Amino acid sequence: MLWYIGRRLLQLIPVFFGATLLIYLMVFAIPGDPIAALYGDHPPAPAVIEEVRRQFNLDKPIMIQYLLWVMGIFQGDFGVTFSGLPVIDVLASAFPITARLAILALIIEALFGITLGLVSGLRKGGVFDTVSLVISLLLISVPTFVIGFLLQYLFPITLKIGRTTVSRDAPWDELILPAIVLASVSIANILRLTRASVAENMGADFVRTASAKGLKRGRVIRVHILRNSLIPVVTYLGTDLGSLMVGAIVTEGIFNIQGVGGQVYLAVQKGDGPTLVAFVAVMVIIFMLANLLVDLLYAVLDPRIRYAK
C-alpha cells in the first residue's frame, strides 16, 4: 500500500520536469518579442528594452534559460514576473483563493449531484426524475458565463442579496455564489452519472439478494446501491477538481476573483515564461495528487480493488 503511494509520488518528478520544459519551449515558440510588447504603443529607447531583456535572461538561449530557472527552483527561487513581483508571492496569493473556490464548488456539486441523482435513480421515470433531467439538461447546455451573469444580476443587483463581486479577502460566504456558478455544469453531470449508475445497480443480483435477506431498505440503498454506484462519480469528482482549479477563469472574471485562471491568462498573453511555468507546475502536481486520491478512494468504495506493490 505505502509502496504504491511512494511509487506514485516518485512519478511526479519526471512529470514535473517534462511538463515544465514543454511549457517553457511552448512559451518560447510563441512569436513576437514579449518585452517590446510590454510598452504598448509608446516604445522606450531601444537600449532600455535590451537592458530589461537582460534582466529576465531573455538574451540567453532557451535551454540555458530553462536550466537557470530549474536551478533557481532548487534554491527556493521561482523567479520574478514581468511586473517585478516574486512568482512565489503570486502563486501564494492566487492558489489559496482558487482552491477554496474549487473545494466549495466540489462540496456543492457532490452534495446536490449525488443526492438528486440518487433520488432520481431510485424513482426512475417519476415526476422528480423527469424534472431533474430537464433541469440538468438546461444546466449543461447553457454556458457558464450566462448562468454567472444571470445569478449576479438576480441576487446581488436586483434582490440585494450578497455582494456583486468578491471582496479582497474573499471570505467564504462571498464565495458561495461563484461556487454555485462554477458547480452548475458538474452538478448536472454528477446527477446524471449517479442516476444511471443507481438505476443499473437497482436491478443487480446483489441488491436482490440483500433485499431477499430481509435487510432494511435504507441499508440496502446506503451500503449496496449507493456505494457501488459511487465509483464513476468519484472518478469524475477527481478529475473535476483539476479542471475546477484551472478552468475557473470565466467565473473568476465575472466575480472579480484574482485566482489562478486570470493569472495564467495574463501570463500567456504577455509571454511571461517564468510565471506561466510555475503555475503550470503547481497545477500538474495538484492534478496528479487528485488522481492519486481518487485511486485510493476506489479501494475504500470497493474492497475488491487492491493495490499491490
Next chain:
Amino acid sequence: MKTNRKALAALSIVAASALALTACSSGSKDSGNESGSGDAAAAVITTNGTEPQNPLIPSNTTEVGGGKIINLIFAGLTSFDASGAPQMDQAESVTPNADNTQYTVKLKEGLKFTDGTPVTADSFIKAWTWSAKLGNAQSASYFFDNIKGYNAEKDAELTGLKKVSDTEFTVDLINPESDFTKRIGYSAFVPLPESFYKDTKAFGESPVGNGSYKLASEKAWTHNKGIELVTNPDYKGARVAKNGGVNITFYTNEDAAYADVQGQNLDVLDTVPASALKNYESDFPDSKTNKAAAVFQSFTIPQYLEHFKPGEEGQLRRQALSLAIDRDTITDKIFQGTRQPAKDFTSPALEGWETWGKTVAGNDVFSLNVEKAKELWAKADAISKYEGKFTISYNADGPHEEWVTAVTNSLKQNLGIEAEPKAYASFKQLLDDENNDKMTGAFRSGWQADYPAMYNFLAPLYQTGASSNYGRYTSKVVDNALKAGSAAKTPEEATAEYTKAQAELVKDLPAIPLWYQNVTGVWNPDVKNVEFGWDSVALYHEITK
C-alpha cells in the same frame, strides 16, 4: 482487510482536509478596511483600476493601471485641469527665456514628501537625472531627451539641470520647446525623496510621494487586488482632495466592475464595458459621462507598401480610401456613439481644439464621398493598376475585430475593391512585424497622449525616425513645422505651425484618421462632482460623497 480500508479512508480524509486547510490559512488576513465614517470630507471614494505592470516608480510607469495611482500620490511642477489646460502644481512659476531654450522653475514654499522630508530643487534634479540615465532602464527615460546631457546610447548625466537655490532651478534644453510647461505635467517629471535611492525596490512596493493622496499604510497595495489611498494633509498644490481617500479595486473584467457599480460596491467606473454600451444611459440616467478623451484611432499604411509609396499614386489611393469610409455609421452602430468621427490627427480633448482642430485645410477628405473616392482610385489605377487584396491588420487579443471588419466592408462596398481584415494572434506579434517593416498591408494604429498637447499627438508618430512612426513616414514640411512650432514664442504661433503640419498630413495621409475615443464612465448617484479629465481619468480630488 477491514482495518486497511478504514486506514485508507482516514488517509484520504486527512489529505483532503490538508488541502482545505492550506487553502484557508491565507484567507484570514486582517482586512484593514473599516475606516469609513459619516463625515463627508473623510469619505473614501471607491473606484476601478488594474494591477500596475511595474513597481510604482514614476519614470517606469507608462501604462494606465500604474499611471492612475502615480498621478494620485505624486505631484509634478504642473498638472492639468478638467479642460486639459496646464496649471501650476508644485511650482510657483515656470518661466521660459526669449527663445524657449531655458526654463526657470520656482517652487512653492514648504513643500513636503509624506515622510516629512522637504521637496526641494534637488528632489527634482536628482530624480530627473536618475530617470533619464540609460542604465536604470526606465521606460519613460526618453521623455527627458530634450534636456541637455541626455544620451540615448550610454549612461550620462543631465547637465542641463542647474540648482539656483533650494526652491529654484533652471532647465537647459537642446531644442527650443514651447510646450515644456505641459510636458513636465507628465508623471515621469515628479520629484523623488532620498529614501528612493536607498532602496528602490522597497520604494516601488510602498512609494513615498508628495501628491494629493498617500498610501494608507506600508501594505496598502495588495497585489492583483487593489490599493488603498488616503488624503495627504500636507499637500500644497492645485489638486487638494475634498474627500478622505481613494480605494482602487483592480478588475480583470470590466463587466464585473460595471456590476459592482450597479450593486453599489463601487462609486466610480471610468470604462463602460462593451456589453453595457447599449443600456448604461438608462441604468445611470443622471450619473454617466461620454466625452472626448485624448485617444486618437487610425490605420496606418506603411510608406514601403507597393502602390502606396510617396508620390502621386500613393497619395491618390490614400485619399480615396479615406473618402470611402463611413465613419458616422461605424461610430454610431458599432461604438454606440462612444467614438467621434475624426476631423484631424489630434483630439478634441485638447484645449482650443474647437478653433484649430475642426478646420484643418482639406479635412473634407474625412467625410464619406463615394463618387470622389472612386474617381481618385481610378486615377491612381491609370498610373499603375491595383491588383490583389487590401488588408488591415489588427491584434486579436484586443477589441478590434468588429470595427476593422466594418472599415474593410466600407471600403469593399464604396470603392469596389477587395478588402479584408487580417488577424494577428497577439499584440506582440503585430508589433514585431511593424518594427521590422514586414507589414503586407495597412495596420490599426492609435495614440493615447502622454500630456495634452498637439505636439505629443504629432511628433512621436509622424516625425522622421520618431519612436512610434511605424509607417516610416518622412516629410520635410512636417518636420520643419513641428520644429518651428516647438521653438515658437507664443502658444498661438506654435498652434499655427502645428496646423501647418496637420494640413500636410491631411494631404499625405501617412495614417487614415478614423475617430477619437470618448471616455465613458458611470458612477453611484450618491457621489457628487464627478468630472473626467483629458486623460480619461476622473478628477478624484474633486469628488465628494
